[in-house]
Each structure stands twice: as C-alpha cells, then as structure tokens.
Amino acid sequence: MTVLACVIERAERVRVVEYPTPEPGKGQVAVDVAYGGICGSDLHYFHDGAAGEFVIREPLIPGHEIVGTVAAFGAGVVGLEPGSPVAVHPAQVCGSCVDCLGGNPQLCSSSRYLGSAAHFPHVQGGFTERLVVTANRIFPLPDGMSLRRAALAEPFSVAFHAVRRAGDVVGRTVLVTGAGPIGCLTVAALRQADAGTILVSDLTDAALQNAKLMGADVLLRADQADTQWPEQVDLAIEASGTGPGLNTCIRTVRRAGRIVQVGILPPGTTEVIGNAIVNKEIELLGSWRFHLEFSAAIDLLATEINAEPLISHEFRLQEAERAFRSAADRLSCKVLLNIGASAN
Ligand SMILES: [Zn+2]
Ligand SMILES: [Zn+2]
Incomplete structure (x- = not known):
C-alpha cells in the first residue's frame, strides 16, 4: 500500500x-x-x-x-x-x-x-x-x-497568540500592518476580543478587502503618498514581515504604546528607527507560533469567527x-x- x-x-x-x-x-x-x-x-x-x-x-x-x-x-x-x-x-x-x-x-x-x-x-x-x-x-x-x-486553525492560532501577547485590547485603537492571512486573522481575533478601531495597511486593495471582511474599520494603502496615517494608535501588530511595516508601526504607535512583531522578517538584520523606540518608550514584543491556544482557536473558528x-x-x-x-x-x-x- x-x-x-x-x-x-x-x-x-x-x-x-x-x-x-x-x-x-x-x-x-x-x-x-x-x-x-x-x-x-x-x-x-x-x-x-x-x-x-x-x-x-x-x-x-x-x-x-x-x-x-x-x-x-x-x-x-x-x-x-x-x-x-x-x-x-x-x-x-x-x-x-x-x-x-x-x-x-x-x-x-x-x-x-x-x-x-x-x-x-x-x-x-x-x-x-x-x-x-x-x-x-x-x-x-x-x-x-x-x-x-x-x-x-493553525494560522488563526498564530494570530490569536499575537493578540494575547498584546495584552488588554478592549477598546484600544490598533494598527495591523500586512493583510495577508495572518494579518486578516489578527483582525478577526482583535474584533472578537473587543478591540476599538482597527486600522489595516497593505500594498493591495484585494488584501485590504479581506481584512475588511474580518472586521477592519480603516483601510490604508501603504504604497500611496497621500495615505492619512494615524498618529496615536495604542497598539500595532506587525504582520507583513517587512522592515517598512515595522517602521510604520514605530512611527504610528503612541508614546508608551506597544508593538507586537508576528510577521517573520527577512533573514539577517532589519533597519529600524531605533531612537523612536527609545524616546517614545515603545514596548516591542515578539510573537512566535503558539501552543496552548490551539484548542481555543478551533472553538472560536467553530462559533464566533468565520x-x-x-x-x-x-x-x-x-x-x-x-x-x-x-x-x-x-x-x-x-x-x-x-x-x-x-x-x-
Ligand atoms: Zn502556517
Ligand atoms: Zn521543551
């Protein structure tokens, strides 16, 4: 056989x-x-x-x-x-x-x-x-x-873990950079966790429309010069896995805000606006896969999140x-x- x-x-x-x-x-x-x-x-x-x-x-x-x-x-x-x-x-x-x-x-x-x-x-x-x-x-x-x-279930668990790393999201304004599957599932997890306004950035309208389906409020084209970026989001979740995405998060998050990096960056080093992390006292956290969330993620996908x-x-x-x-x-x-x- x-x-x-x-x-x-x-x-x-x-x-x-x-x-x-x-x-x-x-x-x-x-x-x-x-x-x-x-x-x-x-x-x-x-x-x-x-x-x-x-x-x-x-x-x-x-x-x-x-x-x-x-x-x-x-x-x-x-x-x-x-x-x-x-x-x-x-x-x-x-x-x-x-x-x-x-x-x-x-x-x-x-x-x-x-x-x-x-x-x-x-x-x-x-x-x-x-x-x-x-x-x-x-x-x-x-x-x-x-x-x-x-x-x-697996990619949603990754997104779910990233949102848990973010801490209390209730009512918070959140920017998600990158509207691929992980970014869109992060939007779904944020919406389910009662986040406030959710903004999403990406390079294509097709991807942004997917984020909208999952509950995004504001869609931002990262490649257009006239895009109106917010100035004071409470939290940013970087799901594009790019240096420019991370720098957008650093520029956009408020002072004492938090960034969760869930996108996997290119191998080697990534250039960041380092001093903004210092003078805004930004908390920059990594989020790697998931483990215990798998079961809860399946339950959510079966019920509240389609x-x-x-x-x-x-x-x-x-x-x-x-x-x-x-x-x-x-x-x-x-x-x-x-x-x-x-x-x-
Ligand atoms: Zn995967
Ligand atoms: Zn072990």
Whole structure:
C-alpha cells in the first residue's frame, strides 16, 4: 500500500511521489489528510530551498496547517473513532525544558514542527495523504464544524497568540500592518476580543478587502503618498514581515504604546528607527507560533469567527506546484491543498 505526498527537493523543484503507507505505532494516530493550508514558510522552502535560516538538506514534505479524519490508531489511544474529523497540532515539544515547564512550550528549543528543516533529519510535514502523529496532537473538531472551516486553525492560532501577547485590547485603537492571512486573522481575533478601531495597511486593495471582511474599520494603502496615517494608535501588530511595516508601526504607535512583531522578517538584520523606540518608550514584543491556544482557536473558528472567506483557492495534491505559485501571488489569500477532502 502506498500514499502520495508532495516533496520539495530543492528550490523551485516540487514533486508528488508515492511512498509506503505509514502505520501508527503505540500512542500514535494516523490521519487521512483532508486539507493542507499553504503558509509563507512553505513558500520560502519552495522558492528559496530555505525558510529563514532553515535550509533543505534532504527532500522535505512541507505543510503544517493540517486537518483530516482519523484513519487508524495504535495501542493505548482512547477516545477517538475512525472517521472522526480532527485538526493536527503541528508542534511536538519536549515537555521538560524551562520553557515548556514555564508555560511557553512554543519556545521549546527542541520543538519539532511539521514540515520543517530546522532539524536534520527534517521533520516531514502534512502535505501527504496519510500523516502519523502522537495522540496528544490530535484535536477532534466540535460537532458540526466542517474540515474546510477548521483548515485555518493553525494560522488563526498564530494570530490569536499575537493578540494575547498584546495584552488588554478592549477598546484600544490598533494598527495591523500586512493583510495577508495572518494579518486578516489578527483582525478577526482583535474584533472578537473587543478591540476599538482597527486600522489595516497593505500594498493591495484585494488584501485590504479581506481584512475588511474580518472586521477592519480603516483601510490604508501603504504604497500611496497621500495615505492619512494615524498618529496615536495604542497598539500595532506587525504582520507583513517587512522592515517598512515595522517602521510604520514605530512611527504610528503612541508614546508608551506597544508593538507586537508576528510577521517573520527577512533573514539577517532589519533597519529600524531605533531612537523612536527609545524616546517614545515603545514596548516591542515578539510573537512566535503558539501552543496552548490551539484548542481555543478551533472553538472560536467553530462559533464566533468565520474565517472561511479568507480561503481564496483550492488545488488537488497533484497540482501542488500550481498551488504554490498561486499562494505566492498577491491576489490570493489562503490557498489550500485539497488532499482527500473530496473525491472530485
Ligand atoms: Zn502556517
Ligand atoms: Zn521543551
């Protein structure tokens, strides 16, 4: 028995290959993958053969935004039924280091994240028909939640974590720079958390319209000279992953305001208006992935937040290369690989 998987062999080289069907061992669950969302890091692996400092050194199955149904499980796994819809937590953490024990498992230095070249051998990801993970990473979906709606659980968790890093947002004026999937999901999380006016900046109207769908009040074109930037936002969340985006946040946040950097900046150094951080006493915080938020994020996506309109395209696993090219296009938002969700 074999299954298909999408494999990146090097920059600009992706193939769909057959390999032996993986079987779950003790304490493990095999998932028939339904959808895999394409993320910025997957795109970096495809275009550059590396994501930041993590370089592909052997063929890598990308993909960490994974939902599907339970196919089988090994000894010792209880409470799951074959066919149940589930989301897969992408991180396997050690559980015993200072960060894990201190309540920050997302910072675990031995974390193994699906579809990542951070370690060697690489951690193979979820753009495959059958994925096996330990049972504690399997999150059954609430009754009635569709797999497609749940497909945004991982990126929404990233946004949700960033908003938690921001602290109390109730009634606050917030600027979000970047209206890609993470920026738009950040808007959704801010709206749900009762933020005040939410302003969003991006380079394209298409992206800004997506942010509006998620609840943004004011849309700002970052590339136009006559844009009326606010002067005194309470909080800025940088979701574009660019130096200019971060500098916009530094200029725009009020004195003693806070900036949360969730976008991943280019490798190496980034030039910032450093003295404004000093003389405005800005708090600049990083936000890295998420961990414990996954379950709450799924519940919110099942109930109060409908992020499904952010899904702009769907491709079959066999069309992986087209899907990557589409995801890199500024006109798309979240692109999904439909791996086994429908037999069409
Ligand atoms: Zn992602
Ligand atoms: Zn740890």
